[in-house]
Amino acid sequence: MHDIAFTLNGRPWSLRVEPRRTLVDAIRDDCGATGTHIGCEHGVCGACTILLDGEPVRSCLMFAVQADGRALRTVEGLEKDGALHPLQRAFIDHHALQCGFCTPGFLMLAVGVLERTPNISDEALTDVLSSNLCRCTGYQNIVRAVRAAAEEMAP
Ligand code: FES
Numbered sequence: 421m422h423d424i425a426f427t428l429n430g431r432p433w434s435l436r437v438e439p440r441r442t443l444v445d446a447i448r449d450d451c452g453a454t455g456t457h458i459g460c461e462h463g464v465c466g467a468c469t470i471l472l473d474g475e476p477v478r479s480c481l482m483f484a485v486q487a488d489g490r491a492l493r494t495v496e497g498l499e500k501d502g503a504l505h506p507l508q509r510a511f512i513d514h515h516a517l518q519c520g521f522c523t524p525g526f527l528m529l530a531v532g533v534l535e536r537t538p539n540i541s542d543e544a545l546t547d548v549l550s551s552n553l554c555r556c557t558g559y560q561n562i563v564r565a566v567r568a569a570a571e572e573m574a575p
Pocket residue numbers: 457458459460461462463464465466467468469478479480481
């Protein structure tokens with residue numbers, strides 16, 4: 421067993437985990453943050469995307485021990501003082517979700533990208549978003565929502 425410590429949405433956590441425990445299992449089962457979803461469990465769908473020190477990562481492909489000393493952000497950390505994040509509002513306004521299973525992953529992917537590259541081109545944005553899978557929406561509204569949020573978030 422390994423003792424690890426990290427912050428999740430600003431809150432410090434200390435866990436004792438087996439070396440084989442995946443990060444997504446630790447986030448969901450040990451920290452109770454079930455907003456991060458598990459789809460394929462082998463790095464294909466992106467449903468488990470979180471931010472690790474600001475970088476979007478697939479938490480099903482990481483071991484919990486690799487999060488030691490790092491700052492994690494998940495969908496639960498997006499709203500502030502009861503107000504939804506601009507991306508969350510844009511997803512609602514542009515009907516960018518149906519069943520919602522993929523949505524936390526898309527939101528964290530988009531947050532990570534827009535925080536680093538607020539003026540991302542349409543082509544690059546489409547390329548980034550194509551790394552996550554959605555079985556419902558057809559993607560057009562997801563792209564529209566992220567583009568709308570990008571304009572709102574632009575400095
Ligand atoms: S559950 Fe992690 S990429 Fe699909």
